[in-house]
Amino acid sequence: MAPTLAIDVGTSMTRVATETEGLVLAEPTVVAIDTRDGSVVALGHDAVELVGRTPRHVVAFRPMHKGATTDFDVAARLLHGVLERCGMGRFSRPRVLLTVPAAATAIERRALRQAARRAGAAHAHLLEAPIAAAIGLGLPIHDPVASSVAVAGAGTTEVAVVSLGGIVSLASIRIGGDDLDADVAAWVRQHADAVITGTTAEALKMSIGTASEHARPRQAEVPARRTTDGAPFTLVVSGDDVQRAIADHVHQIVRASSDCLADAPPDLAQDVLVHGMHVVGGGSMLDGFVEQLSERTEVPVRTCEAPAEAVVLGAGRCLEDLGRLSQLFASAER
Numbered sequence: 652m653a654p655t656l657a658i659d660v661g662t663s664m665t666r667v668a669t670e671t672e673g674l675v676l677a678e679p680t681v682v683a684i685d686t687r688d689g690s691v692v693a694l695g696h697d698a699v700e701l702v703g704r705t706p707r708h709v710v711a712f713r714p715m716h717k718g719a720t721t722d723f724d725v726a727a728r729l730l731h732g733v734l735e736r737c738g739m740g741r742f743s744r745p746r747v748l749l750t751v752p753a754a755a756t757a758i759e760r761r762a763l764r765q766a767a768r769r770a771g772a773a774h775a776h777l778l779e780a781p782i783a784a785a786i787g788l789g790l791p792i793h794d795p796v797a798s799s800v801a802v803a804g805a806g807t808t809e810v811a812v813v814s815l816g817g818i819v820s821l822a823s824i825r826i827g828g829d830d831l832d833a834d835v836a837a838w839v840r841q842h843a844d845a846v847i848t849g850t851t852a853e854a855l856k857m858s859i860g861t862a863s864e865h866a867r868p869r870q871a872e873v874p875a876r877r878t879t880d881g882a883p884f885t886l887v888v889s890g891d892d893v894q895r896a897i898a899d900h901v902h903q904i905v906r907a908s909s910d911c912l913a914d915a916p917p918d919l920a921q922d923v924l925v926h927g928m929h930v931v932g933g934g935s936m937l938d939g940f941v942e943q944l945s946e947r948t949e950v951p952v953r954t955c956e957a958p959a960e961a962v963v964l965g966a967g968r969c970l971e972d973l974g975r976l977s978q979l980f981a982s983a984e985r
């Protein structure tokens with residue numbers, strides 16, 4: 652039997668799970684390539700570390716944007732490196748199950764499958780992220796009772812109501828944590844005449860950022876440069892500042908959830924009212940997000956232990972049943 656792997660190539664993180672071991676790899680979706688000969692110099696965290704520390708011919712690439720493959724060749728190289736890391740050599744071509752956003756276009760789906768095959772996979776199946784998450788959470792997706800899952804990622808947010816093995820209502824927006832980081836950086840530029848890196852913006856969001864207008868006061872000191880002369884200095888940013896900076900996008904993410912519920916048939920919406928909406932994805936860890944979501948949607952919101960891993964772990968669970976679940980993959984591979 653060919654080995655099988657579940658792979659979630661996310662906008663910011665790539666994760667791999669197997670049926671028996673659970674999560675076996677979690678690395679940033681970044682690959683450092685030597686542009687002289689196209690060879691991969693480093694992958695994931697190592698590639699991030701290399702940025703700015705290497706000769707100019709080593710360049711870090713991020714092949715995914717807003718949940719989709721934007722650079723086929725780089726995505727294939729990244730996946731090749733991932734397969735190698737997971738012990739797949741030239742002679743053990745694995746079967747892989749890749750997760751995709753439920754709103755991915757046919758072209759985006761094909762690009763990802765082909766990148767996996769180019770990387771050495773013998774066969775690439777697809778599974779839609781909200782379904783994978785629901786399976787990962789152990790929700791009864793094959794029953795005639797509705798389950799609701801919100802997947803808040805770095806590039807996309809998808810909220811689905813699932814019943815009888817399929818998605819009955821979906822709200823998908825190409826807005827996620829990356830957009831909040833950009834909001835923070837833009838706010839700093841406009842209000843403090845300073846420039847911060849994307850990494851600093853993300854760190855601010857995670858440490859003092861909040862979706863709540865009533866959060867306790869917090870502040871952080873971060874390295875910045877003045878826009879006028881480029882001089883480095885220490886910038887003080889408050890939680891309130893970050894909250895205001897990201898509020899619009901947080902609002903859009905929350906609204907996607909209400910839109911999804913509003914589109915669901917009344918009986919199924921009633922099920923969600925009873926069983927609640929499950930939130931996963933790294934973006935769901937934003938302070939105050941869950942409270943904001945339950946306030947606006949008026950349904951109970953359920954969290955889980957490792958929200959960022961739910962999608963890939965769910966796909967990993969499907970590996971044992973590739974045959975029986977082929978219906979699910981077929982609909983994702985259209």
Ligand SMILES: Nc1ncnc2c1ncn2[C@@H]1O[C@H](COP(=O)(O)OP(=O)(O)OP(=O)(O)O)[C@@H](O)[C@H]1O
Nearest residue numbers: 661662663664804805806807828932933934936937
């Ligand atoms: N504690 C936190 N507070 C706020 N945001 C967080 C926190 N932890 C992680 N995030 C954000 O979660 C996002 C990453 O989540 P995840 O790994 O689910 O995304 P992804 O799968 O790479 O992206 P996508 O599914 O959109 O392609 C990043 O934007 C990150 O900044």
Ligand SMILES: [Mg+2]
Nearest residue numbers: 661662804962
């Ligand atoms: Mg994701």
